[in-house]
Amino acid sequence: MTQLILEQALNGLQFGLMLFLLAAGLTLVFGIMDMINLAHGSLYMVGAYLAAAAVAASGSFVVGVLLAVAGTAVLGALLEMTVLRRLYTRDHLSQVLATFALILIANEAVRMVWGDQPALLNPPDALSGPVELGGFSYPAFRLLIIAVGTVVALLLYWVVACTRVGMWVRAGASNREMTEALGINVKRLFTLVFAAGAGLCALAGAMLGPLLAVQVGMGESILILAFVVIVIGGIGSIRGALVGSLLVGVVDTLGRALLPWLLRSFLPGEVAANLGPALAAILIYLLMAAVLFWRPAGLFPARG
Amino acid sequence: MGGALYRQSAQRRWAALALLAGLTVLPLLLQAVGHEFYVSFVSRLLIFALAATSLNFVVGFGGMIAFGHAAFFGAGAYTVAILMENGISSALVAWPLAIAVAALLALGIGLVSLRTRGVYFIMITLAFAQMIYYLFISLKAWGGDDGLSLASRSTLGSLPLSNDAVFYWVVLACLAATLLLLDRITHARFGRVLQAIRENESRMEALGYPVHSYKLLCFVIGGALAGLAGALIANHGQLASPSLLQWTQSGTLLVMVIVGGVGALYGGVVGAATLLLLEEVLSHFTHHWHAALGLALLFVVFRAPHGIAPWFHRRFSRSKKNEAPRE
Numbered sequence: 001m002t003q004l005i006l007e008q009a010l011n012g013l014q015f016g017l018m019l020f021l022l023a024a025g026l027t028l029v030f031g032i033m034d035m036i037n038l039a040h041g042s043l044y045m046v047g048a049y050l051a052a053a054a055v056a057a058s059g060s061f062v063v064g065v066l067l068a069v070a071g072t073a074v075l076g077a078l079l080e081m082t083v084l085r086r087l088y089t090r091d092h093l094s095q096v097l098a099t100f101a102l103i104l105i106a107n108e109a110v111r112m113v114w115g116d117q118p119a120l121l122n123p124p125d126a127l128s129g130p131v132e133l134g135g136f137s138y139p140a141f142r143l144l145i146i147a148v149g150t151v152v153a154l155l156l157y158w159v160v161a162c163t164r165v166g167m168w169v170r171a172g173a174s175n176r177e178m179t180e181a182l183g184i185n186v187k188r189l190f191t192l193v194f195a196a197g198a199g200l201c202a203l204a205g206a207m208l209g210p211l212l213a214v215q216v217g218m219g220e221s222i223l224i225l226a227f228v229v230i231v232i233g234g235i236g237s238i239r240g241a242l243v244g245s246l247l248v249g250v251v252d253t254l255g256r257a258l259l260p261w262l263l264r265s266f267l268p269g270e271v272a273a274n275l276g277p278a279l280a281a282i283l284i285y286l287l288m289a290a291v292l293f294w295r296p297a298g299l300f301p302a303r304g
Numbered sequence: 305m306g307g308a309l310y311r312q313s314a315q316r317r318w319a320a321l322a323l324l325a326g327l328t329v330l331p332l333l334l335q336a337v338g339h340e341f342y343v344s345f346v347s348r349l350l351i352f353a354l355a356a357t358s359l360n361f362v363v364g365f366g367g368m369i370a371f372g373h374a375a376f377f378g379a380g381a382y383t384v385a386i387l388m389e390n391g392i393s394s395a396l397v398a399w400p401l402a403i404a405v406a407a408l409l410a411l412g413i414g415l416v417s418l419r420t421r422g423v424y425f426i427m428i429t430l431a432f433a434q435m436i437y438y439l440f441i442s443l444k445a446w447g448g449d450d451g452l453s454l455a456s457r458s459t460l461g462s463l464p465l466s467n468d469a470v471f472y473w474v475v476l477a478c479l480a481a482t483l484l485l486l487d488r489i490t491h492a493r494f495g496r497v498l499q500a501i502r503e504n505e506s507r508m509e510a511l512g513y514p515v516h517s518y519k520l521l522c523f524v525i526g527g528a529l530a531g532l533a534g535a536l537i538a539n540h541g542q543l544a545s546p547s548l549l550q551w552t553q554s555g556t557l558l559v560m561v562i563v564g565g566v567g568a569l570y571g572g573v574v575g576a577a578t579l580l581l582l583e584e585v586l587s588h589f590t591h592h593w594h595a596a597l598g599l600a601l602l603f604v605v606f607r608a609p610h611g612i613a614p615w616f617h618r619r620f621s622r623s624k625k626n627e628a629p630r631e
Contacts (some may be wrong), residue, residue, distance in 0.1 A: 036423065038555075047544060086606070092369060092423065097562045098605040100555055104598035112592060224434065231427045274443060278357045281438035285431040289416060292428045 003136045010252060010259040011139025014142050016249020017149025019202035023229040023241040024156055025197020031173035031236020032190060033088045040078075040201065040226065041219025042106035047072040047111055048218065052119040061124040065206040069199045076198025080191050107216050116216070121209035145207050152203065153242060160238045169193060173236040185223040198247035225252075228288045234298025243299060248284050254285065255283040320483075327476055331469040334456040338416030340468065344540070346470045349530040351536045354479045356560040357572030358529030363558070365495065366522035367502030368418075370435030371426045373557050375413070378549030380534025382416045382440065385452040385544035395458035395465070399535045407524050409436075414523040418516060430551060437549040447534020451545035458539055465539065475536055479573075482529055487569055489525070498522055501513055563604050565611030574613040 026040045050071050055064030087095050123141040130137035165239035171179040180186050229248050233240025260276025331343045340412025359373045379404040387398045413432045457465040465471045489495045501508045509515045538544045586593035608615040
């Protein structure tokens with residue numbers, strides 16, 4: 001039993017760290033520009049497809065992933081400069097409409113280039129097996145995801161919390177006009193943030209690609225989770241995004257594994273079999289509703 | 305000025321009546337030219353028009369950007385399907401119950417959600433809709449992923465609803481009644497207060513209006529009407545599918561409202577018609593019609609920012625003389 005819990009906790013950590021890569025970009029976009037970007041999930045999808053193509057072409061997982069991250073970052077910067085930049089001053093409804101349109105276009109573009117079939121993205125051969133981990137075996141590739149996720153999360157945290165660029169970003173998130181008045185080029189800063197966010201999306205897409213399927217529509221399902229994360233954490237806060245991601249990742253994964261089993265211990269079998277998965281699936285939304293109910297601005301509000 | 309306004313509203317009433325008359329004879333016309341199968345398509349269009357109109361009441365008149373309207377739409381559909389499964393097929397029982405269930409759901413969700421505002425309101429309504437969605441796909445007793453199919457359409461007195469044309473007229477009657485109701489509401493005291501709250505909430509609060517109750521009632525009315533649309537869509541395809549509850553459905557309805565015109569009485573109708581007709585036409589021309597639809601939506605965002613209905617309206621009024629300038 002403890003083994004199962006430990007394994008599921010590791011899975012939750014791994015999923016949470018990947019969610020953080022997605023949520024980090026989204027929360028900054030949201031926080032600095034007050035912009036709802038539904039198309040964030042499309043960048044994740046495009047990143048995964050680019051990774052699949054680049055890995056197949058180069059034969060190396062590492063090279064493929066790096067190429068995909070760079071390619072998606074460039075794409076993100078282009079997207080920001082051509083379309084999204086014109087939406088910052090518009091209301092939320094226009095932003096929802098425009099980025100919804102971008103999702104449709106991105107999905108169709110991927111279909112045109114790569115077809116309807118899911119793309120194949122395999123983990124590197126060296127990491128395809130399990131490793132012994134003090135009594136139980138755990139897939140090596142998942143460990144790699146945890147390692148990469150931790151390193152990137154720490155790096156990002158360091159950049160945002162300890163460097164000058166990070167200071168500008170935080171300043172932009174808490175008060176954009178004041179930051180501009182102090183002579184920071186928020187416009188250029190934002191293109192940079194957006195490109196970085198797109199790159200992180202691609203990294204998450206490439207790392208999760210071998211576990212989940214690389215297919216059209218993969219962005220939409222995870223986008224909602226990323227939104228849940230940033231709302232729980234507080235929009236615009238990197239620390240909130242990190243805490244929110246880990247919370248959502250662990251609660252979701254552990255809930256799915258343990259809840260049906262827990263219910264079975266005090267409910268009749270049939271009811272538990274029905275209720276367990278249902279309750280597990282809505283657990284994170286309950287969490288979000290509860291957070292919003294008691295702390296309507298999230299756990300770590302960025303704007304004070 | 306007052307005369308012009310009166311003339312305009314009289315004109316609009318005539319236009320609406322003419323449109324209603326045209327839509328009433330449409331099935332006969334389609335039958336005459338041998339294109340009956342379009343009757344079913346137009347029924348679907350009208351049902352979505354009803355759903356979008358109900359959302360537009362919440363978004364456009366109540367000023368609440370709700371991103372979970374699919375929950376009420378789907379709840380209406382599932383209520384009809386579940387009742388049918390248990391042997392209750394009368395529309396006179398099932399449809400009002402669908403409306404009631406959706407209204408109750410909206411009351412519960414609204415009570416919690418209205419504590420938040422702005423982006424957080426968008427997100428919490430989305431969260432609740434997702435809960436409902438996952439609840440339904442994991443309940444195997446109610447069809448799970450496959451949805452719940454209806455053995456037949458509801459029975460409504462001696463009306464043969466299984467006939468597509470008859471069903472179409474019932475749908476049209478529901479939509480017309482809803483539009484009439486909303487037109488009355490928005491011109492009544494309640495509607496005026498609601499729109500004032502949308503414009504300046506704190507001022508209305510300072511004037512002593514129970515702002516929260518007004519918004520909640522608006523949210524519930526919107527939910528209830530979406531429940532009616534859900535009851536109709538379940539009858540239309542004889543299926544209550546979980547895809548009705550999905551967040552993309554909420555997104556589509558919201559897109560219809562924005563495209564049609566937020567806060568315009570006919571915004572939902574125009575938006576639903578535009579979107580579904582575009583879909584139908586584009587899919588004839590190209591396999592990749594989603595991309596074309598996306599480009600069309602981008603056009604709306606950048607060229608007709610207030611939606612198509614006001615855009616037409618402006619075009620229409622600009623050509624007339626002696627019109628007070630609009631902003």
